[in-house]
Amino acid sequence: MDFNNYQPRKRLPYAVRIRNRIIVFAVFMGICALMGTCIFGENESAKAPPKEDSSTEAVDSTAAKASTMQAEPFAPETETPQTGMFPKADSEDIANMQASVAAAVAPAEVPPEAEVIDSTHIKAQTDMFLAEKIDNLLRRFRPEHAVILMVDPKSNEIIAWGERRDNHVQEKPDYFIKNTFPAASLAKTITIAAAMESNRYSLTSEIPMIGASHTLYKNQLRIRENFKGPFIQMQDAYAKSSNPPLAIIGMNVGADRLKSAAKKLGYNMNFPGGLPGRSTYAPPDTGYGLAEASCGFTEATTLSPLLAAAQVRAILTKKPLEIPWATNLEGYAPKSRIALDVGKFSDNTYYGLREAMIRSVTNGTARKNISTKHMARKNYEALAIGGKTGSLDGHDPYGRYEWFMGFAQSKADPNLAVVLVIMQVHDLQGMRSQPATQVAGMLFNYWAHQNLPKKGK
Template sequence: MQDLKHLTRKKGISLFRSSQEGSISQTLRPPTGKRRQKLKHLLLFLAIVLALTPVCMLIYHQAPKGAKAISDLIRSRLSPAPQSAEAAKPPTASNFEIASRLLDSATVAGEQFTARTAAGDTLHYTIRGDLQKRVHDFMASNQVPYGVFVAIEPSTGRILAMTSYSAVDPNWSRSAFYDLYPMASLFKIVTASAALEQKRITPETVIEFRGKYTSENPRYWEASPRGKNTRLDLTYAMGKSINPVYGRVAADIAGKGLLLESVRKFGFNQSLLPGTPVKESRAAEPRDTHGLMLMGAGLDHEVKISPLHAAVMMAAIANGGKMMSPGLTEKVTDVAGTARDSHTPREIRQLVSPETAASLTRMLSSTVTSGTSRKAFHDRRGRPRLDVDVAAKTGSINGSDPRGHYSWFAAFAPARNPRIALVSLVINQDKWKIKSSQVGEQALQEFFGK
């Protein structure tokens, strides 16, 4: 009996397991037919969803930025950015620049120079027709290779004449007023100002030196301890343009620091005349004492100035040291005749003190009475061609751009209460035509009614 029960229990268990195993095996059997096809589609769908989920999340987070970018792109296509349009516009030219470009085509009615702009405005120049014509005709009749002239009213800055001529290159004259040329002995004015401003000299100060008046080698300018030196006062030396005297003033009296300060005050190496096309005048720092003496005497070929700047400088000395902004137009009128932009005198800076300006005037007056311009302003019998006192300075140096001998004349008159300041530059080549002092004399003859 026991064996039978045992067998029966085991058999039941065996039957139960067999039934369960059969059910499981039937459940895990791989699907076939349509069921298998549906399962494939379901798995493919789940794989696509899983793959696209990160992309969808990224798009969700970046959607506001993307929408803004698309919106900005559409707006930029429909209407260009105003900043780009502004950047494309060329800078507006000043009245001075426009008037300068149109000066050659200006019409003359009596003494009045006028020109019409592309916009229909009429420019009324400050130019004096008689003075402009006299100087231009004089240079043209003498066929100067290169010649340029500028005259200014010292107290207001009005330009009274601005003309140029070249028998060699007509195109040169277009920018002749604004280009740079070796300053030569006009720089002696800067040298004297450096020492006068600090009261280290007076017009009567005497300087001793060795060598000739026209010496260009600083090695021979030092005074000999043995004596027998040449002794000249600064006024006579200015009129005769004595190189050793002003070379020694630069090195031994003013010194490098004061001379460079005077260079800065006179407007070198800086934008001095905004609104004009003038180039910045140049004067580099001397490397040694030899270079300092050459600069002080006006023998440094790399010290360069424009005729317009030189004229403004002379006008400032004539005006008690006050440098005025140059003006080329008296006013501008539109098509309806309404005037605007009338010339208003404007001070740029105090170039030198009134006391220094007065001392310079005394020193410069000797140029015409007994100095380098005496012949141009006196007839063969020594009689003055003008009944007006003239303060002036000449300069003479060789140059290469353009090639030739540079002759400067800078002046103002009358020496007391000046009404006109002027600068002329003549560049002669193989044969001398005329000197710049002759151009200045013609201009003053016309201005003062002779």
């Protein structure tokens, strides 16, 4: 043998080797299946059916034949049993199997009843187009509980509203005057108003920022000497809804000034006819409870949607508080304008509150959704939009409360403006609806399309 000319044998390609292995495995499994069919098939065929009594055989066969003819008129009278590797199932077995699989995978469901839309409450409102838009959004997003209120700040008249609870859009605004809703971070408006009224703070005052914005621990309220940590301006603390800085401001301002500012915003007042109900603001004189009340980190501070709209309107117009009214909402809002003896803030405070609310939209918690993401660019640029967000867990009704109160005002004509209040309650264990700021952006955009003058006119 010539070892010098020896060449190693080349291996088959990988794909060919895998194919050959699959073929061998398939042949092996087929042989095993054939052997099993031969062994167990003979055992079954060797078993004889039990012999029935001859006296009842004729009756049973007649009854069986009659029932078979009624149930399956086209089925053959006798069927030859089939044996082999893959015995053929009869049509009845296949039908039963299909029925059981269908029942397990897609059980029969009763289609839900179509909701009947009653537009009576829409047609009765001042701005029917805006009311219809609100109604559509409530049916589309389906919040657990919600109330939407829009007011004309010039006349202070309610122009459109909508409410949803008990899985249905309501025909009456019961939530307008309800005073069990926690005010959450909307109470921060009281704090910065008291701070500016005290002449100790301005929008650009630097406040120590200790820890996270959304928490409120006692160690976040202790400021060490020669503090070198981060600071935040008061307007940004309000815009970003930071709890510790606002709590520090409230503790420095004091409970008396906070209560005085709260009174001018309508808290702790009994309104004529109980419209709305009494909203509560009762901070303790000192301690951690004062800090909680200053930043709205407590359920004890409550607010009704109607009063929230009155607060925004007062800030926008720089006028004393006045509850929004409507001629066709008896029992839910005053029928006419009623002057309230609550006093007013200084013009500087009203200006600061308005600017802080605008900063919430441009640099704060409402920036994401009240933007060109949900508004036409031309409308967004033509409006001065401000607001305040808030969220907190509550118990009447139970869930996560989410607020937005704010305004949209034309930059070209300040007389064209609208006040908007949205309050939603989300199920803590279920799916949340769209954010209140997203709904606000869509409503501001729709209002602008309807009310801002078109170019060339």
